[in-house]
Amino acid sequence: MTTTPTAPEIEIVEVAPRDGLQNEKALLPTATKVELVRRSVAAGIRRIEVTAFARPDRVPQMADAAEVLAELxxxxxxxxxxxxxxxxxxxxxxxxxCDEITSVVVASDGLAVKNQGVDTAAQIAAWHEIADDARAAGLKASVIIAAAFGCPFDGEVPTARVLDVARGVLDGGPDELAIADTIGVGVPAQVTEIVAGLRELDDTVALRAHFHNTRNTGYANAIAAIAAGVTVLDASTGGIGGCPFAPGATGNIATEDLLYLLERSGQPVRSDRREGIDADAVAATGIWIAEQLGLPQAPALLGRAGRFGGGRR
Structure with missing residues (x-):
């Protein structure tokens, strides 16, 4: 393995407590959600998507958002x-x-209307209001362009469409701009093309990427995103989650598997601990949360196969 000292550090945003749990059928008690977050912090992960503030009748998995934050x-x-x-x-x-908020703008009208009841243009307008109010409240505000690689209703989403949406989103001055492969259809060539287009629009905004692994391309997409200049990656402990609109969805890319991939590739990962993020601890949490959800096993693989070679642990 060859380490590249000048390579920028990649920051991991843990999304299992929100995107992971939100898309699983089981409704977990507040205490279990709090424990999931605390285990992630203990493993060395710092930025965590803790919950969603959505309508409880539509997203019952997140109905206790305020209670979870109060405990944490x-x-x-x-x-x-x-x-x-x-x-x-x-x-x-x-x-x-909350310390930060993330808003969502869906790149396709089909999923935008199905998921939130309004089209993409209305979501961009809503994001601008959210961004202004978040800044007034002293919160960092990021935005995710969902379905940036394909839509379950509209089909292919051209890169030109994604970039048009990004122009409207960037006018709101996000602290961080993310692209999401919501249904897990993207491939590395798309990642490269979209990120290059975003950099032409704004070469200063922090870029983040969110990949699902429905067709087993999520990790290849993560590596392509890093090569293209993305410095923040979302991942879900255990690989739990997915998208209710994606038939056969297998979940998000798994935090523990991503950590293994980056470590073995010599890619630095941001951490405030000398020993870095503990991938073994994350893998153990992946096994644990799958048990809490009643899953036969976690989609993640590191907890099953274990580490290899002369890595740190």
Whole structure:
């Protein structure tokens, strides 16, 4: 293995407590969600998408958002991220004490209307309001362009469409701009093309990527994103989650598997601990959360196969 000292560090955003649990059928108690976050912090992960402030009748898995944040208040090392879809959600996130918020704009009208009841243009307008109010409240505000690689209703999503959406999103001044392969159809060539286009639009905004592994391309896409200049990657402990609109969805890319891939590739991962993020601890948590969800096993593989070679652990 050859380490590249000048390679930029990659930051991992843990999304299992939100995107992972939100898309699993089981409804877990608040205490289990809090334990999941605390285990992630103990393993060395700092930015964690803790919950979503959505309508409880539509997303019952996130109905206890405020309670989860209340239990986690004061957790040393944790930067809590809340997903919000509108100004009401933002108000709830601010009241609950979130450190950051992430909003969503869907690149395709088909999924935008199906998922949130309004088209893409309306979501861009809502994001602008959310961004302004979040800044006024002193919160970092990021935005994810969902379905950037394909839509379950509209089919192919051209890169030109993604970039048009990005122009509208960037006008809102996001602290971080993310692209999401919501249904797991993307391939590395798309990643390279989209990221290059985003860099032409704005060469300063921090770029983040969110990949699902429905067709086993998520990890290849993650490597392509890093090569293209993305410095923040979402991942879900255990690989839990997925998308309810993606038939046969197998989940998000797994945090532990991604950590193994990056470590063996000599890619630095951001950490405030000398020993870095503990991939073995994350893998153990992946096995544990799968048990809590009643899954036969976690989609992640590191917890099953174990580490190899002369790595740190």
């Amino acid at each position: 208040r004061g957790t040393e090392g944790l930067t809590s991220i809340g997903l919000v879809l509108n100004r009401k959600g933002l108000e709830r996130a601010v009241a609950a004490g």
